[in-house]
Structures are given as C-alpha cells and as structure tokens.
Amino acid sequence: MLWNAPSVERLVEAFRRLPGIGKRSAERLALHVLSAPAEEAEAFSRAVVEARSRVSQCSVCLNLTEENPCAICSDARRDQRIICIVEHPSGAMAIERGGMYRGVYHVLHGVLNPLEGIGPEELRIDRLLKRLEGGAVDEVILATNATSEGETTSLYLSRQIAKFGIAVTRIAHGVPMGGGLEYADEATLAHAMQGRTRL
C-alpha cells in the first residue's frame, strides 16, 4: 500500500494469510473493508470473532461444530456403526452435499507427512482408535485425498484398524460423472484403472 498506515498494513497482512489470497487480492479486500460503512466492517469483524469463539472441535468426531457433540454425531437417524474418515472438515462438507451418506465422520485435520513433522501422534490417531474399541463400529470408509500423503494415511489407518476386525473400505477415485474419458488426466485414469470393480 502506498500510504504509511501500519493498521492498514496489518489488515492486508491478515487477508494475505487466508488460503488462495495473494498480495493484490489482499489489498483489494482491505480497501473494500475500509471504503464500506463502518457498521459493515464491524459486522464483519464480529462475525469472525463470534464464529471463532463458538466453534470448536466435536469431542467425538473432531469436526468443527457449535454444539458438542456435533449435529451429525448426535443425530439418531445417522448410522453410528459406519465411520467415514476425511482429511479436513471440507471433505465431510463435500460428502454431506452429496446427500447419500448416512453414517458419521472422523476428521483428521491433516495427513501423515513426516517431512513436515506430522506423524501418527500429531494426527491424534489414538483418538480414532479409541472410538473403534468396544465393537460399536462395523465399517470404516477411508476418504483421504488421492495424493501420495493421502494414500500413505489411508494405508496406515487400514493397517491399524485391521486389529479390530472392522471392515475397511477406500472410496474410489476416478472419472468425474458426466465427464468423458478424454477429459480426465492420466493420473486420474491410472488411478481409476487400479481401482476398477467387477460388474
């Protein structure tokens, strides 16, 4: 920014820390907030503070929630015997939008990545394993991303879960619905080939 205003610089810096926001966008957002009526800016900052203070991790599935346990964990119509494991809350949200899944979730908040110092302890995998003790779960669905770290995490979990004699499945990664093969990249196709199913 051109003028010497430390408070504005701090605001730009704060926007820049958001995912997918570069320097230009951060400056644009900051200018927008500063040009809008004061009430709007206050409402914005209140929304941030309030959401952040009310939302925490569900003590059962670690998803983000205002109530504890979360709405999904405490929904009697959901099948508590099926747990779907996702990397981030966004993964659970995506599956919920699909509207078909009737089980519950477990959110890892990351993937195994020793190079970045993230091992089984950092992912609190013991929390997940505790949930599986006692025979209340029939199936675990692994829905980590199709990256090398996502695969590592899924393989690791499937080995840990094998001890409990629970069925473990991995979601298929493949060609998007409505998309022709020619639009899928080689990596996706190779993966879809590997994960093919018998008809």
Add this chain to the structure above:
Amino acid sequence: MQLTQFSCRHFRCLPGLAFAPEPGINLLYGDNAQGKTSILEAILYCTTSRSHRTTTESDLRQQGEEGFRVALHAIAQGQPIQLEANWWHNQKRFKVNGIPQTRISDILGRIRVVFFAPEDVDLVKGSGSHRRRFLDMELAQLSPAYLLALQQYKKVLRQRNETVRDKRPDPILLDVFDEQLVQYGAILMAERRAFVTQLSAFAQNAYALVAGGELFSVHYLPSITPDQDFAETLKQNRERDIRRGQTLLGPHRDDLELTVDAKPARSFGSQGQQKTAALALKLAEVELIHHRYQEYPVLLLDEALAELDPHRARRLFDMLATQVQCLITTTERAPNPAMEEHPLTRFHVVRGHIEKT
C-alpha cells in the same frame, strides 16, 4: 517432428531472437560465447522444462532482466503445434497452443527432442546419478505412467528417509512406505528394463555406424535384481536403513552398465570411445522414439562433430539427414564436407543474434 519457428526473449545471452529452422540439417555456426548453445538449451527447456546446464531456472534469464520467454512452432504427427514457456519472478507458465498447462506431464512429449552436448560424456564417465537422470528424462517423455510413478516414488522415498532418521520410527508407518515404494518401484523397474533392452539394440547399431568395428552394449543394472523381492529386501535392510538414516536399496540406486567390446566404458574406454558411447546412446534414443511413434524427434547436437572423421560423419549424416531434422552447432562455417551432400541450411550466430546465410 519438425520445428518450423523458434523465438525467445531475454534467454541467457539472447536478448530477442527468432528464426525458422528448415527440414534436414540446420547448421548454427559462430565463434565461442555467441549464443549457439543457448538456442539449443532454450529449445530443450521449452519442450521439457529442463536445462542441461542448470537446475536453477533463474540462471536462464538474461542478466538484469526479470524473466524470459521461449516459443516454438512445430509440426508433430502431421499437425501444427505451438509451445510457449514463460518464466517471470520464479513463476513459470507453459502454454500448448495458447492454452495454459498446469502439469509437466501435459508438456512432455508434445514436441520430442533429443539433445546431445559435450557434457553428456558424463553419461559414460560420471556417477550413476547421470545415467538415472537420463533414464528418467527419456522415459518421462515416452510414458506418462512412468512420470507419475516416478513423482510418487520420489515423494514416498523422501518421507521414508525422513522417518528412518527418527529416534523410534513407527514400524507400521515404515510398512506403509515400503508398500508404496514397492508399488511405484515395480513400475519404474519394469519400464526401465523394457526401455534399456530396446535402447541397447539401437545403441549397438549407432555405435557401429559412428565408430565401426567395436561392440557397444548397454545393460540395466537394477539395485534390486530380478531374483530378489523388493518388499523382502526393504524389510531385511530396515535396521541398516535406520542406522544409516536413509533407504539404501531400491530403484533410486539403479544404474546402467555400458561396455565396449565387453569392457566397462567408464574405466577402460578412451576419451574418444566414451564420447562416441554417449553419442550412440542419444542416437539410439532417436531410433527408439521413431520405433515407438513412427516419427523422428528433432535432434539437437551441440559441438558433436569435432571428433568425427569425415567417413564416420558421412555415415552419420546418411543415416539422419533424410528423415531427421537436426540443429547442429559448430564454430566453423563448413565443419565437414559430408554435410554438403544433404539438405543444409546455415545460420550465423553473432552476439546473441542470428542470420540465415
């Protein structure tokens, strides 16, 4: 495959330059340090996103400039194609026919080139890492599945190496990394084996053509031999890997054995034999690409003719010039009489500029 137009801006010592390569032999001649190698390097970069001289891409930008650009027009599989590489403040952007590409696999193999430079004698003289890089670069251009497996293998290997350096590595996590290395490693080993078998036959012919007489052969030397099981080997060596803090065995330690008349070229070859062997590998690559795609790549020869006598040079040109488009750099305007018998276009390179003569 044929390049029809080259242009670049702020690449190495080339401020801004364009020319239209012709079919057959294109001779780029000029004194030292005028920019001949840089032109070939720009073509290599635009088609592979690699340079043979550096892994630091900011070296490629002309000193004092903020970025560089290379654009190529070519005919590939009978169709016109345009490739463009843009580098600006550490960000690179590639376009194919004007459309931005995000993955290296979307660029590789669009315009196939084979590059030979004096440094390539390291393929014969140097350590195994040079030969592995050769295998990886060539196979990545030939097979998207190989490139994918290679990228995954390298990632998992780094994770495993990090993990074996732990004080108490998680054995289940190591089991998982082993399983992933075995899965991707199997693809690398299978493709390398098939590639080297084919390459060896072509390399033998190419060597005989250029050098006469001697028998040149290329063997795949896998770190995990065919009678060993990779998974089993990883398990048996785990304690040692942990003590040494790295994964000691696997396709990341593969090598090639190059022999001339059954003697290792690395230790027994003369300078000339070593250079010929390196050239033969590259010429074999030209034939292998033709064999797989029914189309020759563009051959880029940087200062490759100096040591060839006229007879051998003639045989080389007889083999190449009718079918393969070549860009050849030399310091002399008429380096070799054998060249004149083939379609030949001359370009004079002076202080970063080029002129057809």
